[in-house]
Amino acid sequence: MGLRRLAAGLLGAVTATVALAGCTADGRESACDSAGGIVECSPDQRSAAPKITGELLPGGTYDVANQRGQVVVVNFWGSWCAPCRAEADDLENTYQATRASGVTFLGINVQDSRDKAIAFEEGRVSYPSIFDPGSRLALAMDIPPNTIPATVVLDREGRIATVIRAAVKQEGLQPIVERIAAESPEPAGQR
Template sequence: MTRNSVRGLAALLFALVVGTTATACATGNDAVASGGTFDFVSPGGQTEIFYDPPADRGTIGNLTGENLMEEGQTLSLSDFEGQVVVVNLWGQWCGPCRGEADDLEKVYEGTKDQGVAFLGINVKDPQRDKAQDFVTNNNVTFPSIWDPSLRSLTALGGSYPTSVIPSTLVLDRQHRVAAVYLTALLADDLQPVVERIAAEQ
């Protein structure tokens, strides 16, 4: 076999692999949003994205799943009707998640009287007890959905980067996406944004 033939065969195999991978990604369940109009875009690879004015914001789909701490109990975004909701994706295996846990709890305690709720989504943790220990050890008092398979995240749309953990979405009172953070957070950065969105008319 000549060198050109080898190159041609290698190029063909590469194209087949890429095509198969792209097809798998495009047709899997995770590529389908379950309702909602939110289309995630991160201009220039930004890690802090704000969606303004409010009329331009999209809604996420029907976010729901099993309560991490209460087996058999379901948690849904619809449980928080009329509230600003801070949705945080986390895992007990994630170092930055441990680092931001007390900051998130501080903002939750500081804003819940303003009609703000927090909803965690525990991802990629097949051992539920370890995730529960994380909640207990870090004194986290807001609820979390237990989602080891990332199934509930189809509500965030096919383009949301579910591989970025931790990440946080701030939803306004109509549950439209007002802000997305693709990084661990400090209370001093998050709280003013949450309070601003809670004060919107």
């Protein structure tokens, strides 16, 4: 019986490792370019983002579907995360530099207490954050972010264009966001 438990445990560990590596059931990630913790999908390889909705940190609700037609940069973060603290200024600066181009930002706070998350954001960022302590929104992604911090860029049609599984710097993030913002939407018949 001990050998069966060991085998079951090893199988569980291998399954978890594969899941954390970003494999998806339909192979979506493997169809995209991946290098250095960044997964970029060409327009013809992009999948629709799942429903991204929830309660905002200070109250009220947010639904990313209301942002259709804009590029949406979604950042997964926690107040307990040192790299999240390090990237906060770069995210805010990129937001300010690109928002006139039809770009909006959304934070998703995970594995945190509401009070700590609100205190973290105060004076750091001007865009909203959803409170998602159970990380349900990250788990629903077709190409999961897998790390904290992580940043997902949705194109104007609400599809996953880029997933960055590391802290970002403005000089790396802004060109990605600007490139996606400059894309022409696909005509309805070509989707």
